[in-house]
Amino acid sequence: MPFLKRNKPKSLRAQIRAAERELLNRQQRVAVRTATLVRNIHQQVTAPATLLLAGGIGFILGELTQRQTTQSRGAADKVRTTETTPLRTALNLMTSIHTIYTALPLAWMMKSFHQQVQDVE
Numbered sequence: 081m082p083f084l085k086r087n088k089p090k091s092l093r094a095q096i097r098a099a100e101r102e103l104l105n106r107q108q109r110v111a112v113r114t115a116t117l118v119r120n121i122h123q124q125v126t127a128p129a130t131l132l133l134a135g136g137i138g139f140i141l142g143e144l145t146q147r148q149t150t151q152s153r154g155a156a157d158k159v160r161t162t163e164t165t166p167l168r169t170a171l172n173l174m175t176s177i178h179t180i181y182t183a184l185p186l187a188w189m190m191k192s193f194h195q196q197v198q199d200v201e
Contacts (some may be wrong), residue, residue: 145172 090098124130145168 141171141175166200
């Protein structure tokens with residue numbers, strides 16, 4: 081009776097080899113997807129429209145956060161800067177945090193991708 085025939089269980093060695101092959105395949109798929117993601121991000125970041133927009137935003141933020149200089153009444157030769165307002169301080173802090181927050185994941189992805197490429201070679 082063929083339907084009662086039991087499948088012989090795989091040996092432990094065969095199971096380990098199959099798991100290793102599956103792990104290697106997954107690592108290769110992750111490496112390919114990471115490379116594609118980094119390439120797409122690089123293309124989007126270096127697109128002329130993106131660079132123009134970033135330059136415009138940087139210019140506007142620079143103008144908004146620039147310290148204004150005024151002449152002191154007592155001495156015409158001395159220039160003093162106005163105090164930084166809490167709003168400007170908060171804006172500068174938020175801008176710095178946003179820059180770091182967006183830069184770190186990209187740097188981490190590129191580092192891990194380059195490390196995986198070197199491991200494969």
